[in-house]
Amino acid sequence: MKITIRDIAEAAGVSTTTVSQILNNKGSRFSEETRAKVMETVKKFNYQPDFFAQNMITKKSKTIGMIVPDVTDFFFSKLIEGVEAYLNSFGYMMLLCNTSHDKLLEEKYFEELLRRSVEGIIIATPNMLNDTITKHPKVQGKKVPLLLMDLGKNPRNEGKLLVEEYQGVYDATKYLIDNGHRTIAFLREVGDYYQLSERITGFLNCLEDYGIEEDDRLIESSPLDIQGGYQGANRLLEKNIPFTALVCTNDQMAIGAYQAITEAGLKVPDDISVIGFDGLEITRYMSPALTTVYQPIYDVGYTAGEFIIGAIEKPASKIPNKTFPTKLLIRDSVKQLTD
């Protein structure tokens, strides 16, 4: 039924060795004549080497595994897009695993990926990983490079992909101060997921650098989604402590905050200025357009693809570290205060 290398060899009147060598552009030179004949019958039979037979020998699955907490989250889908774009151009494919924030699934997928002989694994995770993952013999032995997109949470000395979140929020806060704001609220993440501590630190340090006293009551923790932003902003508003600006840990929260502010009968930016973080495309179309800190998620993913392939092809070399810049996108959600 299935056409094998033997069929091709017979049809071309050569040995399977010859077919294999020619197909893999290997060493010994064959006469142009037999080469042509082989290629021709390969084409004629539309022959493709069996993937599994090939892999059993070469151990090159040309596959990497990627584990994310939530494919539908804009951040991760953008990351996946970047990784995939790079892999694609090198003939690699991605086995995608979605954990739905289940830490147990994370480990289960990791094991399964290894069993399937992927050549590398990328894990995007907010978690401190178990030793079963980070100290796995195949990882330790550099058999299967592991790249973590965890904001540097798990200690390691190579393959750190970071974003200048601190500087981004610092700049945003500075921008607010430059515009005359002195009472600035902050919506930070809640404890059980990604720890975005760089962001709140950038905020606090900037306040300090410019002699503005921190007011704990103006800092609220909430989930990193629209609803979280909505509720967090409401809690802030209900305190009746006046503030003129609000910095949100991500854009989704800012979207929710807009809603809360509007419902409270206030306006952005006339009553409260808002700044987000991420630079989602959607923020351009909010009304007013959101001023936000852009981070290059696609590029981070693309680079992750680059680094993992690099690590696969040169197992001896260290995986590089890289830090990506952020950029304050100035739009219409911050009011210039004159006082």
Next chain:
Amino acid sequence: MKITIRDIAEAAGVSTTTVSQILNNKGSRFSEETRAKVMETVKKFNYQPDFFAQNMITKKSKTIGMIVPDVTDFFFSKLIEGVEAYLNSFGYMMLLCNTSHDKLLEEKYFEELLRRSVEGIIIATPNMLNDTITKHPKVQGKKVPLLLMDLGKNPRNEGKLLVEEYQGVYDATKYLIDNGHRTIAFLREVGDYYQLSERITGFLNCLEDYGIEEDDRLIESSPLDIQGGYQGANRLLEKNIPFTALVCTNDQMAIGAYQAITEAGLKVPDDISVIGFDGLEITRYMSPALTTVYQPIYDVGYTAGEFIIGAIEKPASKIPNKTFPTKLLIRDSVKQLTD
């Protein structure tokens, strides 16, 4: 280096046949004693059968391929989430391919997936597929089931997963009419991508059924994203033909339309009522909250996973068809007109 079935056989003092049979729970019963001994040494050596060797024989890669036009699009990421959730529970994994709307890549990925011996393929596509895909011997011979998520665009007589888009938009339009609206604009998709003709048809038929004359000038075509909605709505507004309501082909367009309406100095819903389509989570937090037609994308994906696995395990049976209901989510973007 690598521990093989032979190592286990030797260590347990049995044959490789025995080890293989026991591990795969096959036929002949072995004494409880040897079974225990085998299991024990398997555990001791932490042995796992080589994936490729196993697959070369069984031809069961326990892998399906999924091709989408854009992972970052909410629709597709939600679909992926649904498919993955089902696969996961059956030990299957997904090779994800992102075409970035490149039709050539679509075919390339399809071939590559086949070469990698996936057991089934799901393609989400707005395209009329080439014969190289739909008439591929492996597909025709039911060797590799192919499931299309194409809104029924490619003719076939099994595996049609559809959503009641027509009814959804019809209901939405009816809702508008019930609220006193008579001049209703419509923002439809532009020609070169998904053809969402069910939606515009639902709209037009509803108008007709309730004796409202269609006005071509009130129908604009635009890309199915935020920007498209923004520009389309602007074009509508610039015509200076008064209308009291706007139906958008999807939620993203509605988001853009909100922006255009606000910028024109008008208010939703006081001046113009707006209805979207999709039911994205974000629409709950728009201000005012968007009234929209919900479609169960995750469920569609989950069912796609179910059907593809079903087709793999029972190649003889037809892949079922299924149509999913939509539901009008009534919120705050439609005004009751009293006249």
Next chain:
DNA sequence: CTGAAAGCGCTTACAG
């Protein structure tokens, strides 16, 4: 320049 043979690590008739 080319081929016979061994071997990758499994599973599966087949025989006992």
Next chain:
DNA sequence: CTGAAAGCGCTTACAG
């Protein structure tokens, strides 16, 4: 109840 042997479809020394 268990094992020897063939075979899956390749690639890779090795020999000539």
